[in-house]
Amino acid sequence: MTQGSLATGASAGLSPGPSSGPQSANLADILERVLDKGIVIAGDIKVNLLDIELLTIKLRLVIASLDTASQVGINWWQADPWLSADAANGSNSRELEDSNRRELEEENRQLRSRVKALEARSRDGG
Amino acid sequence: MAAESGWVWMYGVAGDDLEAFADGVAGVGGAPPRTITAAGLTAIVGAVGDREYGEAALRRNLEDLDWLARTARAHHAVLEAVAERGPVVPMRLATLFASDAAVTGTLQERADDFREALSLISARSEWGVKAYAVKQSDPAGEPGRPAAGREGPATGPGAAYLQRRRAQLTASKDARQEALASARTVYTDLGRFAVSSRLYPPQAPDLAGQQTPMVLNAAYLVADERAGEFAAAMADLTARHRFVQLTLTGPWPAYSFAGEGDGPGPR
Numbered sequence: 001m002t003q004g005s006l007a008t009g010a011s012a013g014l015s016p017g018p019s020s021g022p023q024s025a026n027l028a029d030i031l032e033r034v035l036d037k038g039i040v041i042a043g044d045i046k047v048n049l050l051d052i053e054l055l056t057i058k059l060r061l062v063i064a065s066l067d068t069a070s071q072v073g074i075n076w077w078q079a080d081p082w083l084s085a086d087a088a089n090g091s092n093s094r095e096l097e098d099s100n101r102r103e104l105e106e107e108n109r110q111l112r113s114r115v116k117a118l119e120a121r122s123r124d125g126g
Numbered sequence: 127m128a129a130e131s132g133w134v135w136m137y138g139v140a141g142d143d144l145e146a147f148a149d150g151v152a153g154v155g156g157a158p159p160r161t162i163t164a165a166g167l168t169a170i171v172g173a174v175g176d177r178e179y180g181e182a183a184l185r186r187n188l189e190d191l192d193w194l195a196r197t198a199r200a201h202h203a204v205l206e207a208v209a210e211r212g213p214v215v216p217m218r219l220a221t222l223f224a225s226d227a228a229v230t231g232t233l234q235e236r237a238d239d240f241r242e243a244l245s246l247i248s249a250r251s252e253w254g255v256k257a258y259a260v261k262q263s264d265p266a267g268e269p270g271r272p273a274a275g276r277e278g279p280a281t282g283p284g285a286a287y288l289q290r291r292r293a294q295l296t297a298s299k300d301a302r303q304e305a306l307a308s309a310r311t312v313y314t315d316l317g318r319f320a321v322s323s324r325l326y327p328p329q330a331p332d333l334a335g336q337q338t339p340m341v342l343n344a345a346y347l348v349a350d351e352r353a354g355e356f357a358a359a360m361a362d363l364t365a366r367h368r369f370v371q372l373t374l375t376g377p378w379p380a381y382s383f384a385g386e387g388d389g390p391g392p393r
Contacts (some may be wrong), residue, residue, distance in 0.1 A: 025375065027195055028329045029254060030202045033381035038138075038216040039243060041232060045133065045181045045222040047188070110283055 133179050134223040135169040137204045138214040138379070144168045154200040157180065164230040165237040170208055171229060174222070204378075209379040213250075215243045216381045225350045243384050250321055250347050251377035255351045255355065257312055257370040258330075258341035259305035283293050304369040306350065309342035310373065319356040320346035322391060324382045342371060345382035353377075 135154050142163060153159040153172035162169045163335045177183060187193045201219055223229045233240070317323050328340035339341045357374070364372045 015259070025202065026200070029375060031194070033378065034198045034201055034216070034219040036218075037381040037384070038218040039239075039384045040218050041136075041221060041236060043136065043221045044224040044228055045179075045220070046186065047181065047184050047220050058304055097374075098247050 130178045133174050133181065134178065134226060134229055135172045135174045136217045136221045136223060136229060137172070137201060138208060138216045139244070140168045140170065140208060140214040141210060141244055142166045142168055144211060144248070151203050152200065153204050154197055156208075161225055162229045162233070164172045166333045167233045167237060167240050169229050170214070171223075171226075171235055172204070172205060179222060183373050184222075188220070205379040205381075209377070211253075213239040213248045214379055215240055215247070215378050215384045216253055246321075247347065247380035247383055249350050250380065250383075251350060251353065252344045252380045253348055253353075253374060253376035253384055254378060255312070255316060255342065255346065255360070256373045256375075257305070257309045257367075258338045258373075259299070259302065259341050260369055261338055270292050301369060305339075305341050308367040308370040312367065312370065313344050315363060316344070316346060316356065316359055319352050319359055320348050322347040322383055325365055326382075338371070343376070347380060347383045 137153070137159060144161065151159065153176060155172070155174040157172045157174060159170050159172045162171055178187065187197075200218060205214060205216050223232070313323070313325070326343040326345065328343050346356070356376045360372060360374050
């Protein structure tokens with residue numbers, strides 16, 4: 001197969017991903033494929049993977065595959081501001097919010113101490 | 127074979143020319159995979175016990191992420207070993223039959239579907255392409271920061287803060303738009319080298335082991351003789367798009383292109 005040439009391409013120009021070998025295949029990549037893709041034929045045991053409530057909830061933390069997500073009503077990724085253009089109106093990634101909150105708290109602290117200093121000064125003066 | 131109470135786990139279906147395969151690959155539940163041939167097709171199967179893989183047990187175990195991870199990896203390992211020898215149509219996880227005869231029956235009943243699926247993926251491989259948004263350093267926000275320090279001359283720290291935050295928001299929004307635009311371009315451009323493509327929703331950042339948001343999660347079915355071109359196009363796109371970081375995985379067994387009713391067309 002042409003595996004060799006592509007593997008070279010992967011290691012040369014691209015960032016280190018989970019492409020370094022079969023064993024290191026990313027669990028999320030495997031799960032989204034084996035749970036959501038692959039041909040479905042009716043076996044003798046009927047376990048509809050989408051019926052398993054806990055599984056789908058846990059999987060929401062792990063992967064959110066389009067078919068699974070839309071069938072069970074978990075479309076979190078569509079509402080993620082990073083991932084859908086129309087949600088990009090002001091709501092940030094949590095990280096940014098956190099850093100903003102920290103900054104705001106710091107600003108608050110500084111303002112409070114300035115107010116206190118001014119009050120003290122005006123008390124002293126007046 | 128099925129002396130004790132158990133089930134036949136089906137990994138996938140290959141043509142009848144499948145050579146010796148999967149030497150030393152432990153299958154699901156530890157049983158070595160074997161083959162069942164019928165209707166010019168070869169099912170790759172393995173024996174699993176009722177205690178762990180019966181209907182009730184399966185329901186319970188599928189809720190257990192460690193069990194699920196182990197099982198998914200074992201299922202995948204067998205398919206990967208088979209795919210190295212030739213085309214194989216992967217079954218969805220937990221496709222179980224009561225007996226070899228039931229497997230034979232399914233091969234016969236669905237022979238045309240399997241053959242059609244096999245012909246689609248023959249001499250082709252699935253490749254995964256992801257793009258992550260690259261966090262841009264924040265040129266608008268930074269310079270203002272030292273000046274608006276604790277002295278806060280005329281404008282005051284509050285106003286400076288608002289100004290800075292507005293700049294940050296704009297910068298982050300721009301970077302987001304750029305990353306999404308790049309993702310779309312990359313997806314379309316790579317499609318030119320593929321027989322077919324599928325879009326997956328982006329994975330959650332924690333799981334993907336990346337701090338930055340994933341903006342593209344795609345699978346391509348690429349003819350093996352074009353794999354080099356595909357990789358070259360990846361490298362080229364990597365160089366041209368600074369708002370996204372690209373990763374390539376594969377070759378995968380053609381999971382994404384064996385689905386029922388998907389048809390051979392793109393999208």
